Amino acid sequence: MGMTEEQTTQPENPKERDKVISFQLNVPTVDLQQLQVQPEALALVPLRVALE
Numbered sequence: 001m002g003m004t005e006e007q008t009t010q011p012e013n014p015k016e017r018d019k020v021i022s023f024q025l026n027v028p029t030v031d032l033q034q035l036q037v038q039p040e041a042l043a044l045v046p047l048r049v050a051l052e
Contacts, residue, residue, distance in 0.1 A: 011017050022029045042050075 011020060018029050
């Protein structure tokens with residue numbers, strides 16, 4: 001069973017678009033502006049990678 005055109009059309013609003021893609025891929029969304037990253041995890045990221 002395929003998706004209807006309405007289900008596959010991507011909204012222009014970025015947050016709504018992310019919700020649609022998240023639903024289609026069955027992957028939860030994460031708001032990185034609200035996420036608290038543990039300092040121990042940040043210490044594992046090499047500086048050159050963090051600056052990319």
